[in-house]
Amino acid sequence: MSQDISAKSDTVKLLTFRLGDQEYSLDIMCVREIRGWTKATPMPCAPNFMRGVINLRGTVLPVMDLAERLGLPPRAHCDRNVIIVVSHQDRMTGLLVDAVSDIIALSDSDLQPPPDASSHGVPAIIKSLTLFEDRMIRVLDLPIVVTVTQGEAA
Amino acid sequence: MTPPDPMAEIRASFFVECEELLEAMQDGLQLMDEGAHDGETIHVVFRAVHSIKGGAGAFGLNGLVRFAHKYENTLDAVRSEALAVDADLLNLFFRATDHLFDLVRAARDNADLPTAQSDSLLRELEICIGAPPAPDGAEPEIEFQPIGLALDLGCDTDAPPVLTQSPQYDIVFAPDTEMFENGNDAYPILGALAGLGECSVTCDTSRLPGLDSLAPETSYLSWTVRLTADADAAEIASMFEFVEGLCTYTITPVTEADASEPLRNVTGDIAPVVPLLPDTPSPPAANSGCEATAPPAAPKTVVRVDLDRIERLVNLVGELVINQAMMAQSLQNAGLSPHSDAMNGLEEFQRLTRDIQDSVMMIRAQPVKSLFQRMSRIVREASVAVGKEVRLISEGESTEVDKTVIESLADPLTHMIRNAVDHGLETPADRLAAGKPEGGIVRLSAAHRSGRVIMEVSDDGGGIDRARVQKIAKDKGLIPADAVLSDSEIDNLLFLPGFSTAATVSDLSGRGVGMDVVRTSIQSLGGRISIASTQGQGTTFSISLPLTLAVLDGMVVKVADETLVVPLNMVAETLTISGDTLDSIQPGVDVVRVRSGFVPLFDLGHHLGYRPKLDSYIDSAALLITHDDGTLGALVVDEIQDQRQIVIKGLDDTFGRAPGIAAATILGDGQIALILDPSDIIAKSADFKAGAPLKLEA
Amino acid sequence: MSLHVLAVDDSRTMRDMIRLALEPAGFTVHTADDGVHGTEVLSQTAPDVIITDINMPRLDGFGFIDAVRENSDHLSTPILVLTTEAAPELKMRARAAGATGWIVKPFDPAKLVKALQMVAG
Numbered sequence: 001m002s003q004d005i006s007a008k009s010d011t012v013k014l015l016t017f018r019l020g021d022q023e024y025s026l027d028i029m030c031v032r033e034i035r036g037w038t039k040a041t042p043m044p045c046a047p048n049f050m051r052g053v054i055n056l057r058g059t060v061l062p063v064m065d066l067a068e069r070l071g072l073p074p075r076a077h078c079d080r081n082v083i084i085v086v087s088h089q090d091r092m093t094g095l096l097v098d099a100v101s102d103i104i105a106l107s108d109s110d111l112q113p114p115p116d117a118s119s120h121g122v123p124a125i126i127k128s129l130t131l132f133e134d135r136m137i138r139v140l141d142l143p144i145v146v147t148v149t150q151g152e153a154a
Numbered sequence: 155m156t157p158p159d160p161m162a163e164i165r166a167s168f169f170v171e172c173e174e175l176l177e178a179m180q181d182g183l184q185l186m187d188e189g190a191h192d193g194e195t196i197h198v199v200f201r202a203v204h205s206i207k208g209g210a211g212a213f214g215l216n217g218l219v220r221f222a223h224k225y226e227n228t229l230d231a232v233r234s235e236a237l238a239v240d241a242d243l244l245n246l247f248f249r250a251t252d253h254l255f256d257l258v259r260a261a262r263d264n265a266d267l268p269t270a271q272s273d274s275l276l277r278e279l280e281i282c283i284g285a286p287p288a289p290d291g292a293e294p295e296i297e298f299q300p301i302g303l304a305l306d307l308g309c310d311t312d313a314p315p316v317l318t319q320s321p322q323y324d325i326v327f328a329p330d331t332e333m334f335e336n337g338n339d340a341y342p343i344l345g346a347l348a349g350l351g352e353c354s355v356t357c358d359t360s361r362l363p364g365l366d367s368l369a370p371e372t373s374y375l376s377w378t379v380r381l382t383a384d385a386d387a388a389e390i391a392s393m394f395e396f397v398e399g400l401c402t403y404t405i406t407p408v409t410e411a412d413a414s415e416p417l418r419n420v421t422g423d424i425a426p427v428v429p430l431l432p433d434t435p436s437p438p439a440a441n442s443g444c445e446a447t448a449p450p451a452a453p454k455t456v457v458r459v460d461l462d463r464i465e466r467l468v469n470l471v472g473e474l475v476i477n478q479a480m481m482a483q484s485l486q487n488a489g490l491s492p493h494s495d496a497m498n499g500l501e502e503f504q505r506l507t508r509d510i511q512d513s514v515m516m517i518r519a520q521p522v523k524s525l526f527q528r529m530s531r532i533v534r535e536a537s538v539a540v541g542k543e544v545r546l547i548s549e550g551e552s553t554e555v556d557k558t559v560i561e562s563l564a565d566p567l568t569h570m571i572r573n574a575v576d577h578g579l580e581t582p583a584d585r586l587a588a589g590k591p592e593g594g595i596v597r598l599s600a601a602h603r604s605g606r607v608i609m610e611v612s613d614d615g616g617g618i619d620r621a622r623v624q625k626i627a628k629d630k631g632l633i634p635a636d637a638v639l640s641d642s643e644i645d646n647l648l649f650l651p652g653f654s655t656a657a658t659v660s661d662l663s664g665r666g667v668g669m670d671v672v673r674t675s676i677q678s679l680g681g682r683i684s685i686a687s688t689q690g691q692g693t694t695f696s697i698s699l700p701l702t703l704a705v706l707d708g709m710v711v712k713v714a715d716e717t718l719v720v721p722l723n724m725v726a727e728t729l730t731i732s733g734d735t736l737d738s739i740q741p742g743v744d745v746v747r748v749r750s751g752f753v754p755l756f757d758l759g760h761h762l763g764y765r766p767k768l769d770s771y772i773d774s775a776a777l778l779i780t781h782d783d784g785t786l787g788a789l790v791v792d793e794i795q796d797q798r799q800i801v802i803k804g805l806d807d808t809f810g811r812a813p814g815i816a817a818a819t820i821l822g823d824g825q826i827a828l829i830l831d832p833s834d835i836i837a838k839s840a841d842f843k844a845g846a847p848l849k850l851e852a
Numbered sequence: 853m854s855l856h857v858l859a860v861d862d863s864r865t866m867r868d869m870i871r872l873a874l875e876p877a878g879f880t881v882h883t884a885d886d887g888v889h890g891t892e893v894l895s896q897t898a899p900d901v902i903i904t905d906i907n908m909p910r911l912d913g914f915g916f917i918d919a920v921r922e923n924s925d926h927l928s929t930p931i932l933v934l935t936t937e938a939a940p941e942l943k944m945r946a947r948a949a950g951a952t953g954w955i956v957k958p959f960d961p962a963k964l965v966k967a968l969q970m971v972a973g
Contacts, residue, residue: 059803208936338952
């Protein structure tokens with residue numbers, strides 16, 4: 001995919017979305033599409049945060065419950081839930097979120113590293129933080145989100 | 155997008171051609187090995203090396219040219235019967251061909267050429283024809299001109315503007331009669347001279363006799379050309395290269411004094427040439443290559459297609475099938491009768507699409523021959539490494555298999571063949587002691603059978619030493635110490651991970667790749683592998699593969715709320731469990747009686763985690779599954795829906811590969827259904843211990 | 853009107869390269885895979901000049917040249933032979949067989965075109 005034309009090379013565009021009452025975001029470059037929830041076919045013996053697979057125009061797309069992946073308390077799902085289809089190293093994954101908010105453009109200097117998170121539940125998966133219109137938005141590290149280590153898969 | 159570079163395309167195509175030529179060489183050498191001594195076979199091998207050399211020269215592949223050239227010389231000696239063929243020479247030719255293959259591959263991949271090996275083989279080749287080894291690098295006889303990329307050949311650039319300072323030449327040119335016999339003609343030569351510069355040409359007709367004494371086939375004319383050109387005498391002389399000895403010509407530089415003298419009869423045109431019809435008899439035939447004992451088959455017309463395009467076509471046809479299934483569903487939901495015109499039309503439509511699908515699936519099919527030829531090389535190298543004499547006999551080389559399957563088979567087959575040579579076959583001494591011929595045989599075969607491809611790798615060695623296998627398995631804790639196993643169960647122990655019978659790990663097969671890896675590879679292609687062995691006679695591995703990787707005949711079932719697909723060729727039959735046939739061996743282990751045996755039940759819904767175990771299996775539907783080793787299992791499902799041809803969609807294993815889930819498909823309603831591997835599910839389930847017998851006697 | 857060339861060689865790579873060298877220079881190129889195929893294409897295309905390899909299956913270069921010369925339409929059609937060596941014996945043998953000229957493989961496109969011009973104008 002060709003690079004988006006940015007006037008300054010340090011501009012980054014983020015897709016923001018909600019999980020519960022928290023706001024998260026992903027670099028728009030890795031987002032392929034956004035679609036509504038459809039029933040997924042569960043995969044036996046998959047990690048708990050995997051909802052299953054859905055039919056994405058003829059390909060089999062694994063869908064991950066992002067809230068559960070991040071260790072947030074589980075909540076009921078309803079049809080309003082949205083699947084963000086992301087691509088990492090030629091593999092596509094669907095991330096189930098509550099709702100998509102907006103696309104915002106920031107410069108690198110607006111992103112701050114997270115405080116030392118080793119004492120918190122989910123280290124490193126949050127790449128940086130930013131403040132936008134007085135709201136704290138967490139920027140996710142996509143490779144870490146979609147790469148499941150052996151231990152986690154058990 | 156930059157336009158494709160034609161030279162790069164030709165180069166890529168050259169390497170493909172090399173592979174074809176190398177295959178033809180293997181065939182030829184194989185025939186010679188089997189005793190064929192007709193002239194044509196050696197010509198085929200010679201021409202193949204010759205063509206590889208020719209192409210390699212054009213691309214500047216020096217190492218390849220050097221080796222091919224010497225190899226060609228030795229083959230030429232055989233071709234002209236100066237050198238006789240014996241087993242040692244053939245062996246050398248086989249090794250030289252293998253090396254040529256390596257050189258071609260290295261050249262193709264821009265890797266370093268294995269020149270050290272080249273040198274030693276070259277010495278052997280040279281010794282055969284008695285030639286003293288040439289000093290390395292000295293190849294005076296090859297006129298080597300790599301093709302440059304400048305293909306803009308505007309030849310008119312040769313004509314320089316006429317300047318009074320350009321040198322002038324007087325050229326007198328008189329063709330002999332013989333000159334015209336080979337299609338040479340004065341006109342083009344004069345034209346070529348004109349290409350060098352300004353020409354004034356006169357034709358000297360003084361030797362023409364009167365018409366009545368004119369012999370039409372005799373040359374009487376000559377020409378004088380005054381050429382003004384920035385060329386030297388050598389370059390002008392090169393225009394006469396083809397007619398040296400067939401004419402007389404002189405090139406005389408014009409001095410200042412002569413330049414002022416005008417030529418007589420200056421005309422601007424080149425005199426027309428009197429057409430002479432030579433009636434020369436055909437030159438003596440030198441067609442040693444013409445008399446073939448059997449005319450080789452005319453080459454098939456083939457088209458080379460980008461594999462990406464085929465992939466796309468396969469996918470599109472798959473989509474078509476899925477779409478039709480969805481349409482059928484919608485029509486059914488809309489309440490249309492199955493006998494209505496629309497439904498009939500759709501059925502016909504689906505039939506046609508299946509035909510297209512069959513044809514498309516076979517586009518990618520290739521004969522397994524190239525794979526088998528690679529295996530014969532493996533046998534050659536392996537037998538040398540372990541010091542045994544082994545021959546590979548192959549059958550069914552023309553059997554066609556999907557190209558992607560062929561590529562994935564190379565590693566497992568290599569391993570099995572190395573195993574056969576290393577472990578399967580006994581040492582020459584043991585073989586003789588057992589009354590067998592000293593040389594061992596490895597047999598490789600492929601055939602189509604009931605919609606699948608069956609491949610067998612067998613050896614005529616000592617067979618599986620079952621006592622030893624059992625002991626090793628017990629020692630490694632793979633089976634309980636007191637287990638009693640049937641012969642076939644013991645044979646199947648070889649497929650367990652961590653199993654190796656090699657007392658000493660030889661260089662060859664002891665690389666940590668066990669038969670379990672081989673089996674997993676075969677299974678990932680949708681295939682199955684089984685083993686049979688007779689003490690003292692040998693061992694046979696049978697591999698069964700689907701014809702293509704993309705479609706499957708499946709049985710669609712419902713388990714809990716999920717729709718699943720079971721490959722039809724694993725389903726022996728379907729049955730309904732009744733109170734009479736149901737029984738329980740011990741709590742938690744249920745069986746169903748099928749004719750004379752008891753078959754263990756497997757609660758699919760429970761084991762896949764969809765629902766808790768059923769309280770009662772009475773009136774449940776079950777699929778009777780046949781495992782690779784012939785034993786049976788019964789999968790309990792909630793509902794059997796129908797049988798369908800389904801398109802297989804791969805599952806990537808980013809999030810772990812669920813045991814027993816082979817792939818997925820998309821149903822008519824757009825939902826994804828998982829495709830099961832029933833054997834795998836049962837084998838990996840916690841309820842059944844690995845290696846425990848699955849078939850119980852009453 | 854461009855000159856028609858018939859190039860006969862059993863190596864696909866060689867046929868491709870001849871085509872690549874000659875078509876930009878304005879020649880119309882026809883190809884054949886061996887001597888037998890060459891005689892078929894010969895009758896269909898009536899070329900002005902022929903290029904042929906020597907080592908080919910079914911009918912080799914010398915046999916093909918014979919066949920060409922036996923065709924009354926092509927008694928004096930120029931024939932260039934592709935050889936891998938510039939040795940004089942080969943040139944004499946080619947000439948004795950009825951060839952008009954020769955090209956040494958691997959060939960320089962410019963030399964190929966020049967050779968064609970020397971025999972066919």
